Amino acid sequence: MFKTIKQDEEVLELIKRGDMNLDKLGYTEHSVMHCSVVAKEAERILKILGYDKKQVELAKIAGFMHDIGNTVNRDRHAEYGAILANQILQRMDMSVRDRLTIVSAIGNHDESTGGANDVVSAALIIADKTDVRRNRVRSKAKANFDIHDRVNYAVRKSQLKVDKENMVISLNLDLDEDICTMYEYFDIFLGRMMMCRKAAEILGCKFKLLSNGHKIL
Secondary structure: OHHHHHOOHHHHHHHHHHHHHHHHHOOOOOOHHHHHHHHHHHHHHHHHOOOOHHHHHHHHHHHHHOOHHHHOOOOOHHHHHHHHHHHHHHHOOOOHHHHHHHHHHHHOOOOOOOOOOOHHHHHHHHHHHOOOOHHHOOOOOHHHOOHHHHHHHHEEEEEEEEEOOOOEEEEEEEEOOOOOOHHHHHHHHHHHHHHHHHHHHHOOOEEEEEEOOEEOO
């Protein structure tokens, strides 16, 4: 099913249009690249932790489709995305139970209105909120960077580690503190990181945030 969704014309056009809208509004990249990263990481999280193939597949699908609501509006994009996803998955004859699992995950992935309520939504949230990288900043003069641009651009490398033995999920950042300090990062992304902590708890894990080898959360 994931392969079908990833190639679906409507899904791809929704992602493309949503990213175009966010570009005009000054947001970082939310293209097929971001959606693919989130899908892959959501899949990896559940695989490492030993969840079954069905849950892994549903998390992967939710990860790829999670931002389609940006086509409608950035505000409440999670809820709009859930409604759009429900219609698309109905067209694909997905079972009601699986469809609602994905719809719920998408509808609850935004930190301002949602939160993890099962393992699929937990994996989606962690995968989405930890996708921090320099190439998510769109091409523009550094003088025009806002704080979110600076925080993303400052990340030279990020790695999401899933330690099944110790049941710890950690985001490890290599941060250029001449561009953005670890405290600025934490201040901007506090809500997202706390959301990851609660999502990790759903998975029976602890969540840690490290910057340049120092634990922040």
